Amino acid sequence: MEPVLVTVQLKKHYGPIQAVNGLDLAVQKGSVYGILGPNGSGKTTTLGMLLGITNPTSGSFSWFGKGQIDDNRKRIGSLLEQPNFYPYLTGEQNLKVVALIKGVDEKEIDGVLSAVNLLDRKKSQARTYSLGMRQRLALASALLGNPDVLLLDEPTNGLDPQGIAEVRDFIRNQSAQGRTIILASHILDEVEKVCTHVSVIKKGNLLAQGTVNDLLKGEDQVEIAGDNLAALAEQLVNYPGIKRTELLSGNILLHVEEGFNPAALNKYFSDKQIHLSHLVARKKRLEEQFLELTAE
Amino acid sequence: MLRLLRIELLKLIPYRTFKILFLIYLLLMVLWLVGGKGIANTLGLTPEQVLGYPNIWNYYTLYACYFNIILTILIIFITGNEYTYRTLRQNIIDGLQRTETVQAKVLLIITLSIISTIVLTISGVIGGLIYSADADKGRMLEHGGFIFGYFIQSLGMMSMGLFFGTLFKRTGLAVIIFLIFLFPVDVILRAGILPDGSGDYMPVATYFLKIVPFPLDHVMSHGEEPTASAPTMLSLGVGFAYAVLFAGISWMITKKRDL
Ligand SMILES: Nc1ncnc2c1ncn2[C@@H]1O[C@H](COP(=O)(O)OP(=O)(O)OP(=O)(O)O)[C@@H](O)[C@H]1O
Numbered sequence: 001m002e003p004v005l006v007t008v009q010l011k012k013h014y015g016p017i018q019a020v021n022g023l024d025l026a027v028q029k030g031s032v033y034g035i036l037g038p039n040g041s042g043k044t045t046t047l048g049m050l051l052g053i054t055n056p057t058s059g060s061f062s063w064f065g066k067g068q069i070d071d072n073r074k075r076i077g078s079l080l081e082q083p084n085f086y087p088y089l090t091g092e093q094n095l096k097v098v099a100l101i102k103g104v105d106e107k108e109i110d111g112v113l114s115a116v117n118l119l120d121r122k123k124s125q126a127r128t129y130s131l132g133m134r135q136r137l138a139l140a141s142a143l144l145g146n147p148d149v150l151l152l153d154e155p156t157n158g159l160d161p162q163g164i165a166e167v168r169d170f171i172r173n174q175s176a177q178g179r180t181i182i183l184a185s186h187i188l189d190e191v192e193k194v195c196t197h198v199s200v201i202k203k204g205n206l207l208a209q210g211t212v213n214d215l216l217k218g219e220d221q222v223e224i225a226g227d228n229l230a231a232l233a234e235q236l237v238n239y240p241g242i243k244r245t246e247l248l249s250g251n252i253l254l255h256v257e258e259g260f261n262p263a264a265l266n267k268y269f270s271d272k273q274i275h276l277s278h279l280v281a282r283k284k285r286l287e288e289q290f291l292e293l294t295a296e
Numbered sequence: 297m298l299r300l301l302r303i304e305l306l307k308l309i310p311y312r313t314f315k316i317l318f319l320i321y322l323l324l325m326v327l328w329l330v331g332g333k334g335i336a337n338t339l340g341l342t343p344e345q346v347l348g349y350p351n352i353w354n355y356y357t358l359y360a361c362y363f364n365i366i367l368t369i370l371i372i373f374i375t376g377n378e379y380t381y382r383t384l385r386q387n388i389i390d391g392l393q394r395t396e397t398v399q400a401k402v403l404l405i406i407t408l409s410i411i412s413t414i415v416l417t418i419s420g421v422i423g424g425l426i427y428s429a430d431a432d433k434g435r436m437l438e439h440g441g442f443i444f445g446y447f448i449q450s451l452g453m454m455s456m457g458l459f460f461g462t463l464f465k466r467t468g469l470a471v472i473i474f475l476i477f478l479f480p481v482d483v484i485l486r487a488g489i490l491p492d493g494s495g496d497y498m499p500v501a502t503y504f505l506k507i508v509p510f511p512l513d514h515v516m517s518h519g520e521e522p523t524a525s526a527p528t529m530l531s532l533g534v535g536f537a538y539a540v541l542f543a544g545i546s547w548m549i550t551k552k553r554d555l
């Protein structure tokens with residue numbers, strides 16, 4: 001697999017604020033790559049550098065193995081924060097400007113407009129569009145020229161549930177057609193639902209990078225308690241299927257592998273004449289995991 | 297090159313403020329010819345002396361230079377709009393180079409300067425035909441050097457607009473600061489602060505006093521002395537140098553800053 005995008009120690013400092021602090025990212029062709037981080041973590045700043053509008057303080061990046069040349073951007077369809085259009089131009093005229101910039105045939109405009117259901121409003125001024133329509137016009141604009149990569153920054157921001165579902169379908173669809181997608185979001189659920197890969201950033205630092213399955217899949221946990229927690233823990237040292245044991249104040253938290261059988265654990269203890277006062281098996285919720293990843 | 301100009305025209309032509317401002321500019325250009333008699337009168341001259349060939353080129357361009365303030369404000373608007381609508385950012389995201397965004401504006405300025413110069417030439421020829429004494433009808437393009445001076449002044453003023461729009465980003469603020477620079481600041485600097493004569497070639501002085509000078513001798517002598525026949529090479533050179541300077545600084549700013 002060839003990487004579509006590689007960044008090396010990418011940094012952006014605004015005075016004392018370290019908005020992006022040495023990111024090393026690698027996005028493979030065909031993946032849906034999520035950049036997940038809380039508000040202010042540096043997602044937009046990162047994408048801004050990748051799109052040539054924010055000058056990096058240091059570090060470098062390379063699109064398509066071709067470095068930072070301006071023409072790379074003609075192969076990328078992007079929606080960065082809110083959609084930006086000439087409000088007094090019609091939807092169609094706005095796309096003509098984009099087509100001219102990208103060197104794309106104007107005949108493609110109707111196609112992308114119908115892909116986002118805006119064809120019937122193409123003669124209306126962009127200022128008369130609703131937020132959702134503007135978002136769709138931006139997606140149409142991003143599709144012009146059949147780009148290899150779609151780069152979307154919080155594309156569901158401000159949309160109603162139906163709009164959100166539409167955008168997610170759109171992303172899945174585009175991915176199914178073989179496009180690489182980079183999606184920045186602070187919504188874990190969104191990344192989990194549409195992405196194949198994810199990097200988690202916080203305060204400009206990369207916390208983790210990998211496949212969504214490895215990083216965000218809900219982890220199985222078992223909570224146990226008994227008279228003597230220390231003795232319990234001792235018995236668990238060589239027990240199979242336990243990844244990590246956490247000794248808490250009133251109980252023990254076991255991080256276990258998938259398919260772990262709590263009944264067998266209970267029997268193991270009773271065979272040793274140890275009786276558990278508490279045994280709960282549960283799946284850790286994704287939110288918790290995200291909070292853990294991004295906690296101080 | 298043509299592609300950049302096409303992009304700019306695509307943005308400009310449907311823009312209502314452009315239509316209104318350009319219409320006002322055209323109206324002023326026509327109005328001057330219509331009201332020229334009154335202007336001649338206030339100067340103590342006959343209409344033929346002001347509106348006839350070849351003096352019309354000096355007098356007409358003198359006023360037309362002021363009308364160019366409208367085109368300058370137009371350029372400030374469209375430059376500032378690219379920042380307030382965040383479309384400059386979008387254009388670059390879509391694949392335009394930063395340098396190209398400035399090139400496109402410069403091409404538009406050159407185009408508008410050519411158009412305004414054509415407007416001036418055509419209406420000047422017509423005005424002269426109407427007002428010239430029969431004996432002067434053949435002197436149509438004598439003193440035509442002022443037409444070229446007007447072209448340079450148009451370039452320079454709009455380039456100044458590009459600079460103000462780029463520097464201040466917000467259209468309203470940029471226009472106000474431009475107007476302040478146009479009237480009090482430049483005048484005070486020239487008359488009050490800089491040593492005598494050294495401010496003669498400040499940008500505003502160059503564009504409003506030097507390229508097309510007021511034909512003082514002609515007026516004082518009630519038309520006995522001739523008007524100047526063309527702008528001086530020095531004033532044209534300085535005027536053009538400022539045009540390049542303003543565009544160049546705009547380019548440097550656009551190149552450097554985060555958008
Ligand atoms: N032009 C700027 N000047 C100063 N600080 C800035 C500027 N742009 C961004 N920052 C700071 O950089 C940090 C990262 O901002 P950024 O917009 O990249 O975050 P984000 O991850 O996109 O957040 P959100 O989810 O809210 O969109 C923030 O602390 C922000 O205040």
Ligand SMILES: [Mg+2]
Nearest residue numbers: 043044045153
């Ligand atoms: Mg953001």
